[in-house]
Amino acid sequence: MTTTQQDVAISCPDNISISGTIYHSSLPLKGAVMIAPATGIKQVFYAKFAMFLAQQGFGVITYDNRGIGKSLTGNIKKSSASLQCWGQQDQTAVLDRLMSEFPSTSYHLVGHSAGGQLVGLMPNSHNLTSIFNFACSSGCLKNMHFPYAFKAQFFMNLFIPASNLIFGHAKSQWVGMGEPLPKQVAKQWQHWCNGQGYVKTAFGKTIFEHHYDELDVPSLWLNAEDDDIANNTNVADMISVFTKAKHRAQTQVLSPESYNVEDIGHMKFFSSQRKQLWPIAINWLAKHS
Template sequence: MEKTIITCDDGYRLTGHFFRPATDVPRGAVLIAPATGFRHQVYFSFATWLSEQGFAVLTFSNRGIGDSRNGIPLAEISSDLVDWGTLDLPAALEKLVALAPGLPVSLVGHSAGAQLIGLMPNFAQIDSYVLIAASSGHFDNLKLKTKLAAKLLFHGWQPLSVAVKGYWPTKIIGFGEDLPAGVARQWRQWCRSPGYVENSFGEEIRQHHYADIKAPVLSLTATDDHIAVPANVEDFLRLLPNAQIKKHFLEPGSFGLKEIGHSDLLRSRCKACWPHILEGLESNG
């Protein structure tokens, strides 16, 4: 594992780590695109496992998250989800291609890391995708208890706490790292209506490539995911009309697990599920 710095087109510097393949003949290169508020260290166990399977792997944190805050007070970071998709993801992909030249490239995107793939101008460099817990997150498709909690959180506490602090302090409720105000705002806006990122098409998003993606896509979702429920998974995947999509819903009990949920499929306790991810990586050949 080697620390690496990723420089985006606007000059912002992200922190990442590169894992070299442990086999003599590499099978491919994998970019792990993180969920909202997840530091890339969360994915180290999974990245290590992939390297043992023969893949070169790059993890990174989006701007404003973890090491990629660069010591800047979070209230002074003006980034949003569109920046993560149009600046951070493309730069990380270019870094991976430079570190592992000549290998077929796959993207494993977790939640937001999957939702933002169509914002990447260099998407054509990706040969296959594995989308983990990818959905629109639309509030109205959630079960009643989850929907009420989400609306209270996003429409009540979020705007109030952002107004007071200048960022969304999500760490104290177990939502990963604290979030820049722009990320919080777009997250709320996109979950209010169907289509998630689609809600900013033609406005904050002038150009996108969701319909241009034709590569194989493997969608993996846990059956106990309270956010990526089947209706929300379908709501997001419809944005990829030309992709070659396979969908699998994973039952925790089938892997000897009590729960997987929205956040844990790529954590070490769910390692029994990881061989299913190889199906999506092997389709890039």
């Protein structure tokens, strides 16, 4: 069995090009998976997990959202990227590319945080066979617990506005929150986390068409006991936005002790040091392929 990976340029509906990587396996194809990243997280973070999926016989695509990593062109201050266009444009294009690369199979979204939040903005989301989300929640600030709630309020409502004002973008890397963020990404992130239902706060304001009420596929929502952001209340808040799919949504809370690891948190499911968690994804994908 061999696996290969290929860097590709993915053309979005608005003619913006973003960077992606496609993983092929020599095994018979079981299905195809797009790994949708968390806010400000580069695709390289998911590379070992993507390779693991390919080694199990799945075709896989990873990508950098516009304004992030290899998809950042020019000065970040001039980037017009937003969370909204990440869902409407970038994720839509990635699924189209996955389907053209791996025709006539089942298609799955593995969403990490924002990657799962934004799926209802994709006009082609009806082509998905299943959704597997980790640490995907509304991120509602008022549902977070102290002392983390204090840090979250500081980051969202003080650091982001000040950084946008001073630098023309959010220097999230200064506080360990991923890559530098384009101004509109950070601004929407702040606004959406200050309301209920995350993206729902923009319905009828900046978002006039969406598919959260139409999407009807099985989904598994994993979160970790030690995740201060995607706590159980915020996961339930995000699931409630999917008015049809919520009836088919399954949830699972991961305990670090159950897997003999020190922590899982918001990020570490995809770490190669937490490989013992990865069969959860394989079992889900195999069941729905």
